[in-house]
Amino acid sequence: MKRYCFQCGNELRITDLDGKKRFTCSGCGWIRYENPLPAVAAFVENGKDELLLIKRDAEPYKGRWALPSGFIEIEETPEDAVLRELKEETGVDGTIERLIGVYSQRCKLYKNALLITYKIKPKGEYLCPGDDAKDVKFFSKKRLPKIPFSSHIKSIKDAQEMGKRKC
Numbered sequence: 001m002k003r004y005c006f007q008c009g010n011e012l013r014i015t016d017l018d019g020k021k022r023f024t025c026s027g028c029g030w031i032r033y034e035n036p037l038p039a040v041a042a043f044v045e046n047g048k049d050e051l052l053l054i055k056r057d058a059e060p061y062k063g064r065w066a067l068p069s070g071f072i073e074i075e076e077t078p079e080d081a082v083l084r085e086l087k088e089e090t091g092v093d094g095t096i097e098r099l100i101g102v103y104s105q106r107c108k109l110y111k112n113a114l115l116i117t118y119k120i121k122p123k124g125e126y127l128c129p130g131d132d133a134k135d136v137k138f139f140s141k142k143r144l145p146k147i148p149f150s151s152h153i154k155s156i157k158d159a160q161e162m163g164k165r166k167c
């Protein structure tokens with residue numbers, strides 16, 4: 001498959017740059033660097049020590065349960081993005097409580113995503129599945145369904161460990 005430069009329309013060629021194969025424009029010299037795609041996830045608990053999950057309505061892993069999550073839009077901060085995704089997918093308004101961690105997530109579709117997970121304090125517990133979510137539910141943390149993303153599993157584990165620490 002031929003690829004073309006989005007700046008000048010000339011053909012891209014694979015070149016060896018600093019030991020890495022990169023697409024480079026034969027016309028203007030533009031180099032296509034590939035980077036992980038930034039995404040955010042929300043860790044939200046209710047007053048009963050339960051965790052909020054959504055049943056995904058989009059690939060990858062459509063139909064599986066996972067943390068509310070999504071990609072950061074170009075004009076957004078990670079904090080804006082996570083609050084927007086949470087509201088869109090679950091109907092929950094919230095405020096950022098703390099950063100839980102930053103994780104790499106390999107995936108077929110995007111090769112590699114960079115997931116930033118925040119703990120969010122919900123303003124209420126009214127749930128309304130929306131955008132990209134078939135269903136939304138609080139689960140007992142002792143009986144979570146099998147979550148397909150390793151980055152979400154690590155986020156949950158890290159959040160639990162932070163919760164145990166007293167200082």
Ligand SMILES: [Zn+2]
Nearest residue numbers: 005008025028
């Ligand atoms: Zn070009």
